[in-house]
Amino acid sequence: MHYSIYKRSYSLFQALENWGNSGKSIRMRVFSLLQSRIVFNMNVPKQIRTYCPKCKAHQTHTVSVYKAGKRRALAKGERHHKREKKGYGGQKYPLQREFAKTTKKQTLRLKCKVCGYMHHKDGIRLRKLALT
Numbered sequence: 001m002h003y004s005i006y007k008r009s010y011s012l013f014q015a016l017e018n019w020g021n022s023g024k025s026i027r028m029r030v031f032s033l034l035q036s037r038i039v040f041n042m043n044v045p046k047q048i049r050t051y052c053p054k055c056k057a058h059q060t061h062t063v064s065v066y067k068a069g070k071r072r073a074l075a076k077g078e079r080h081h082k083r084e085k086k087g088y089g090g091q092k093y094p095l096q097r098e099f100a101k102t103t104k105k106q107t108l109r110l111k112c113k114v115c116g117y118m119h120h121k122d123g124i125r126l127r128k129l130a131l132t
């Protein structure tokens with residue numbers, strides 16, 4: 001017990017020493033230090049038995065990872081954006097270039113094997129999600 005505390009404080013001290021060299025902010029440094037202690041990878045089975053809102057009972061569901069669909073070029077918003085970007089003065093809203101977070105919220109897509117009803121399950125922040 002005592003040894004583990006000593007070891008942990010030592011590694012913390014070491015990390016503090018190393019911080020002087022990197023150009024990261026203190027908040028980022030603390031976060032990356034915390035990250036080293038949390039597991040960000042998760043294995044999810046390809047089939048899950050869970051509640052189906054349509055069948056109103058537990059059924060086997062096939063699991064896939066949700067991905068945003070393709071943007072339609074002729075949708076109203078896209079046409080408006082294209083029009084706004086035209087001419088003098090370029091981008092109309094700031095684009096996210098630097099990301100503070102290193103993880104993404106992964107949404108699971110569940111399809112009922114009996115009725116085919118599809119619903120989503122809100123995910124947690126993960127670096128890597130693997131379907132097994």
Ligand SMILES: [Zn+2]
Pocket residue numbers: 052053054055056059112113114115116117
């Ligand atoms: Zn169902």
